[in-house]
Amino acid sequence: MSTVKALAKGLKILDQLLESHMRPEEFRRIGVTEVAELLEVNKSSASRLLQTLSSYGYAKKDSEQRGYILGPKMHNAAQTGSQVIFRDLARPFIYQLMKSSGESAHTAIVSQGKALIIDDIESAASLRVAGGIGRLEQLHCTAVGKCLLAFMDLTLPRDLPQQTPRTITSYNKLKFHLEEIRLQGYALDDEENLEGGRCLAAPIYDQSAVVIACIGISGPSVRMTLERLPHYIKLVMDCSRELSLSLGYQGHKP
Amino acid sequence: MSTVKALAKGLKILDQLLESHMRPEEFRRIGVTEVAELLEVNKSSASRLLQTLSSYGYAKKDSEQRGYILGPKMHNAAQTGSQVIFRDLARPFIYQLMKSSGESAHTAIVSQGKALIIDDIESAASLRVAGGIGRLEQLHCTAVGKCLLAFMDLTLPRDLPQQTPRTITSYNKLKFHLEEIRLQGYALDDEENLEGGRCLAAPIYDQSAVVIACIGISGPSVRMTLERLPHYIKLVMDCSRELSLSLGYQGHKP
DNA sequence: TCTAAAATTGCATATCACGCAACACTAAGG
C-alpha cells in the first residue's frame, strides 16, 4: 500500500483548514509560510498546493486579510448536515399545512444559486403539481425562489429565463416585485413557472431573526383560484410563523 | 500559476464523492474503475489515489458493498453545520436549566472519540466549574461522556486514564456502570473527573428516537451535595425530556 | 514613503506518479 505524496500533502493542509474552521474560538487564517513549516517543504511548494486547493474550491484566499481559509465546497458539506436536521424539524409543520390546505407542501433553501426543495409532502389529490425532493428551482419565477430572494438579501439574478408567458423577465420589474413581497410577507407564483399551477411561499426565521429557508404550497390553478388565495395565504403564513417560533424566533428587534 | 496535478486528481475524486453524498436519492458508491475512467488514468493510479484519500479519512471503503464513499472527515464537517443549528435550538433549554439549578449548564456531542462541549452557560455563582465551549472531555469519567457512552452505542474506550482517585479505570466496572446509567436515564460524575466537582447529564433524543447529544450541569461538590442530588436529577431529566420533545421525539416505539 | 515579511513565479533537476503486467479478491451463475 502506498500513498500519493502530493495528494497527502494537500489533505494535510485541508486538515488544518478544517480544524481552524470547526472551532470558532480558535479560528485563524493559514498562510503559505505556516503551511511550508507544517509540511516541511519550501514556501513555493506550499503556495502551489494552496493554489490548487483554491482552484478546486476547497480553500479560499481570505479577502480581508492574508491567509487561506476553508473553501466553499467544505461549507456546502456543512450546510448539508444542517439541512437534514432542519428538514426533520420542519416536517410536522408542512405535513399539517398539506392537510389544512389540501395541496402539496414543501420546504426550500438556497443552494447553488437556486431554490433547493429539501422536503415535499404531496397532497392526496389526483391533480397536483408534481413533487421533487432534491429538485432545484429557478429563483425568479417560483414562490419559494422569490420568497428567498426577497427575504435573504441574495444577489438578484441577471438571467431571468422565460418559463411561461407570465414569467417576470425584467430585472427592474422583478426588483420592484420583491419589494412588494417583503411588504406582504409572502410570495405568490401566479403561473409564472408552470402554466396551470400556482404556488405560495413564506419565510422561516431562526432565533436570530435571520431567514434561513421558506415553506410553501403548490397546486393547480383550478383549485388555487384567485378567489381562494386569501384562505391559502393565511394557512401558509400561520404555518411559517409557528415554525419560526419553534426555532426560537422572537420577532424582529427594533 | 500552476496546479499540482496529483492533488488536483484527488480533489476531483473528492468532488464526486461529495456529489454522491449530498443527494441521498442519487447516492452510489464509487469504484476504482469508475474513478479511472473519470480521471482518464490507469486503474492502479486510481486505486492509489483512493487509498490516499482513505488513509486521511476523506474517503472510506464501504464495508457492505464494493466501492468508496465519503469519509469521516467530511462527515465531521457536515456535523459541524448540524451542531450550530442544534446548539441554537438547545440554548433556551440549557439557559432555563442553569437558572433553575443555579449551576453551569451545557450541551455536548460526540466528536473525535471524546465529548465535545458545543454550548455552555455559566452560572452566576463565584465558585463554579470552569466553562469551555469547544472543550473536549473524556468519555469515561465525565457525566456527559458517560451519558453519551451509555445511550449512543459507542465503542467503549480501552484506555481509561485516572483523573482523580474516584475515576473508574476498569473496563468491566465501567461497562457495568453504563448499564446502571441506562436504567436510571441519567449519568452522574461523582468527582471522577475533577476533585471537588460533580456533574449530571441526560440524553437528548431526536424524532427517530435516537440519542444525538446530551445536556448536563456542573457544579462544586459543596453545593451539589449527595443530599441535594435528587433535586438536580429531576431538573436535568425534565429539561432533557422537554428538549427531546421539541425535537420531535415521541417516546420509544415497542 | 519605506521596509520587512509574505507570497508568487520561472527554471532545472530529483523525486515520485504513472502505466504495465501480474496477481488477488469477489460476486454471480451453472
Added chain:
DNA sequence: CCTTAGTGTTGCGTGATATGCAATTTTAGA
C-alpha cells in the same frame, strides 16, 4: 462447489511533474 468475469491491488522501471532555489512581486505596518 467450481468457474468466470469483473473489480481492485501491488511491484517495477521510466518519464512526467513536484520540488527547491533564487528572483521578483505584493502587502501590511511604521
